[in-house]
Amino acid sequence: MKPTPKKIRTTEKAVLPKGFRAAGVAAGLKASGAADMALIVSDTAALVAATFTTNQVRAATVRLDAARLAEVGAAYGVVVNSGQANACTGAAGAADAKEEARTAAEAVGCAEEMMWVASTGRIGVRLEMDKIRSGISKLAKALSPTGGEDAARAIMTTDTRPKRHTATWKADGKTCRLTGLAKGSGMIAPNMATMLAFLMTDAAVDRRSMQKALGEAVAKSFNCISVDGDTSTNDTVMLMANGRAGNAKLKPGADGWDGFVAALEAVTAALAEDMVRDGEGAKKLVRLRVTGAKSAADAKEAVRAVGESFLVKTSWVGTSPNWGRIMDSLGYSKAKVDESRVAIAYDGVVTVKGGVATGVKQARLEKILAKNEFSIDIDLGLGRGEAYLLACDCTEEYVGINKV
């Protein structure tokens, strides 16, 4: 086991790394008139790593970006629109995505293949290309090294607040910065979420190493959250590294590599946590951990069954620790479960042991459940498999937001 790199704290700000500019504007895609387009650009071409949705139904933008990653591996930037997902739009949607990217590439003066595109919003609706085109020309004019905050706001859909974090570390004596902007609060499930995240760093990083590090960071962050168990068609995490910090190229073993990994993990974890905290209608953040599963795969099945059960999630809305519903969902999960070995603790207070109640006073548990944030640790007592999930409650407001 290699030692885990020291944890890095993030600041909740969109301070862009050297050489990056961004902008967010209202292009009229959202009926509300709120900002709905963003552009992020690096002054020099950046190396790119990315992960995409595992959904078999993939938005036109996801297919385009995945092809670009395979072909080029470097980009100048990304243009993003919210309001319309450009998913399930067929060949016409694919052409729209390409044109959105081409228009942005022309506006900033780079090769078409080096401009990515991301969309989020309603599925099955064609993009309003007139608005997109005029939005892009506004964006190109508004690009600024201080435009990160505007961009973070423009990519929001049902999000109630922007999500952005920045971390810094040293490599070669040079200060490097990694900044992430993200959106997502519904249609969120492990294996990404209905989420977009754009990560930028001014560090020079080896491309293969960067892709591997991104995959690992996503596995521990965006793939460990669930709002409603629905994996979206548009999920994209993009990481650009433009090398403007002037450090020697980072790869495992190099000075500053551990700092890069720590910054990447800290920023992705913070963004993921922001998403669950801002989960549609959610009032409570619940840190679910399953240990003692027969295997890691079993632990994942168990933690998802619990964290995505309607009945478990609605029970959290009240303050009643209805642990019977946790037992029930463990029982129907695909994980091997022997009820006589199950233990459940709320914020460390062991409530179930050997599958039955330990007799903790109801009032004590209600105090824990009344908090905005608490943990539930489940031990299956069968092996060494472990898994973690950041979950939230399912409120009447969630239904209200989505009954459209």
Next chain:
Amino acid sequence: MKPTPKKIRTTEKAVLPKGFRAAGVAAGLKASGAADMALIVSDTAALVAATFTTNQVRAATVRLDAARLAEVGAAYGVVVNSGQANACTGAAGAADAKEEARTAAEAVGCAEEMMWVASTGRIGVRLEMDKIRSGISKLAKALSPTGGEDAARAIMTTDTRPKRHTATWKADGKTCRLTGLAKGSGMIAPNMATMLAFLMTDAAVDRRSMQKALGEAVAKSFNCISVDGDTSTNDTVMLMANGRAGNAKLKPGADGWDGFVAALEAVTAALAEDMVRDGEGAKKLVRLRVTGAKSAADAKEAVRAVGESFLVKTSWVGTSPNWGRIMDSLGYSKAKVDESRVAIAYDGVVTVKGGVATGVKQARLEKILAKNEFSIDIDLGLGRGEAYLLACDCTEEYVGINKV
């Protein structure tokens, strides 16, 4: 292929078959003072068939009944309590279940092994045995050939109305009757539901044939419904046949066998439909069908992913045909999906073809979605696999009912 037996209509009444008596009383288990215990008894020992929950966490009652089915295969009756599930109650709960059954057996004068027991309600709570005992003595006195309706009401939990259906057919010139009483409106998912169903017939039926027919009927009824995707710890379907109609023993090929199967399928289907219609907080019944899947297993995965998606179910609350969420859930299901081959129709109106919108007017779809009942047919265009699911919408009221 053998021809499907003629369909039989059921009457929505609890007319008990010959030789059966039932009762329902308030034993004080429910704080509301509503009826909460039921007893169903046959004057002569009945042959029994049954299916139980597939949940790995099984209530004490389920374990007891399953053992009895394996050992004896005949029963005089069943005592049922609502309010407390007697699940996750360990060895003490197992002893309670046994005592509940023994007390009922003594009250009606039969061997302990021939009295079954079923519980439904909150998990993890011990039965209040004093109330159970006095409830049983009240029940024994109240037993009556017209007590079916009282029994159907006493087994309700969050159900808003009793569920009972009766069907008759001829065998050997004798009129046979099959009657079912059931409860269930939440914690309902395929592979049974949080549901109890007690089926009685006065026909004489071969035990093995009866078990097989019950399994097939359950597969087409209780295993094709979903309220919230949560399979419960207590699900039990029990079928008793006491032979009092005087017919020659039914088995495949015998006169009246097809009538028996048709009655069994009609009653179980009607009860299952009642459960979804009465789904917690549900306002709409949606008949989901997936065709064209690569395999039957794929069709099942697809239909469940759609019918259990929070986002799909909440979209039905409104009147907006947000078919993009159906595409999304198909895409993350375990079924093989090629979005360019997917077709979706609402009440026969083809809304998606080749994975994209056909351009049906929104107003026309909204009219369908505004109905209390509609169908969604999904064709995956990949093979011959088919599956069916009766689903319902997920309303704010569902959350309200369960936030405890």
